[in-house]
Amino acid sequence: MTFSDERVRAAIAERFVPLSLDLFRDPRDWLRPLGVIWTPTILVLDRRGAVHYASPDFLPPELFLDLLDLGEGHVALHWARFAEAQQLFRRVATREPPTAWAPEALYWWGVAVYLATRSRSELDRIWQLLAERFPDSIWAARATTS
Numbered sequence: 193m194t195f196s197d198e199r200v201r202a203a204i205a206e207r208f209v210p211l212s213l214d215l216f217r218d219p220r221d222w223l224r225p226l227g228v229i230w231t232p233t234i235l236v237l238d239r240r241g242a243v244h245y246a247s248p249d250f251l252p253p254e255l256f257l258d259l260l261d262l263g264e265g266h267v268a269l270h271w272a273r274f275a276e277a278q279q280l281f282r283r284v285a286t287r288e289p290p291t292a293w294a295p296e297a298l299y300w301w302g303v304a305v306y307l308a309t310r311s312r313s314e315l316d317r318i319w320q321l322l323a324e325r326f327p328d329s330i331w332a333a334r335a336t337t338s
Contacts, residue, residue, distance in 0.1 A: 197253035203260055208236075236263025244270055258284045258293040265300060274308035295329035298322040302335065 194200055204210055213222060215231045226235060226243060234256075236245040245263035250256075265280035281304055284297035302318035305311070319335035326332050 194250050194253055194256050197256075200253050200256055203257060207260065207264060234259065234263070236260075236267060238267045238271065242270075255291055255293065258287070258291050258297070262293060262297060262300070265297075265304070269300065269304055269307070272307075274304050277304040278308065290325070295322060295326040295331035298326070299331040299335055 195204075213228070215223060215228060226233075227246070228235070230248050232248075232250060234247045235243050237243050244266040245259075247259050247263075251259060261280045261284045265277045265284075268274075268277035268280060278301060281297045281301035284291070284293050285301050287294065298318060299322060302315045302322070305318060306315040322329075322335050323332045
């Protein structure tokens with residue numbers, strides 16, 4: 193199970209403030225604004241409570257650890273902490289062997305690089321890597337380099 197894995201528990205304890213809500217017992221005024229309709233739903237919020245990433249259901253530990261990096265990367269991106277976002281997205285994008293999250297991470301890594309540098313050539317370089325490694329992914333379809 194995801195949350196019994198030591199690596200998952202350590203990553204959550206070190207980097208996040210976990211909160212568990214019960215879809216059927218907790219007040220709807222807590223859950224409705226978060227858009228939660230299925231459990232479990234993993235939400236990554238910033239310090240002001242804005243949701244920046246959501247993922248339904250359980251995942252194997254390796255995929256869940258990548259999910260944590262993606263979620264934290266999105267928070268960093270929205271708070272203009274571009275170097276941190278790049279590091280988190282790059283870690284997922286370059287993991288070997290790649291996980292199912294790699295195409296999405298490559299896409300957002302390119303966005304983080306562009307927002308930090310305003311360099312279209314750097315964005316294109318990363319998105320070209322996305323197109324080469326995962327040509328049939330929805331993320332490659334989004335990443336037009338023309």
